[in-house]
Amino acid sequence: MLMSNTGRPAKLHYMAGTFRMLSPGDHVVCAVTGKPIPLDALRYWSVARQEAYVDAEAAARAEERA
Numbered sequence: 001m002l003m004s005n006t007g008r009p010a011k012l013h014y015m016a017g018t019f020r021m022l023s024p025g026d027h028v029v030c031a032v033t034g035k036p037i038p039l040d041a042l043r044y045w046s047v048a049r050q051e052a053y054v055d056a057e058a059a060a061r062a063e064e065r066a
Contacts, residue, residue, distance in 0.1 A: 009036075012052070014045040030054040032062050 010025030019042070027036040031051035044053040046062065053059040 010039060012045075014047050014050050014052070016047055019045065028052040030058055032058040 005024045005026050008025040008027075010021055010028055011023035012019040012028060013022055025039075027038050028042060029035070030037055030053050031049070033054050035054045037052055037054050042052060044056060044059040045051060046053075046059070049062070049066065051062060053062060
């Protein structure tokens with residue numbers, strides 16, 4: 001049986017400038033807004049907190065609360 005990763009969240013390890021997929025999926029969830037982020041649109045994350053963010057504003061809000 002073939003398993004589709006469509007609609008499943010991926011588990012990623014965030015590194016400086018890149019990330020590594022630990023579990024397959026097609027998106028991650030923003031740690032601030034809860035919005036899904038397609039992997040091909042993922043641009044903002046925290047290496048220290050291992051969190052993804054939907055946009056620069058969400059990343060800045062996460063930094064403020066940390």
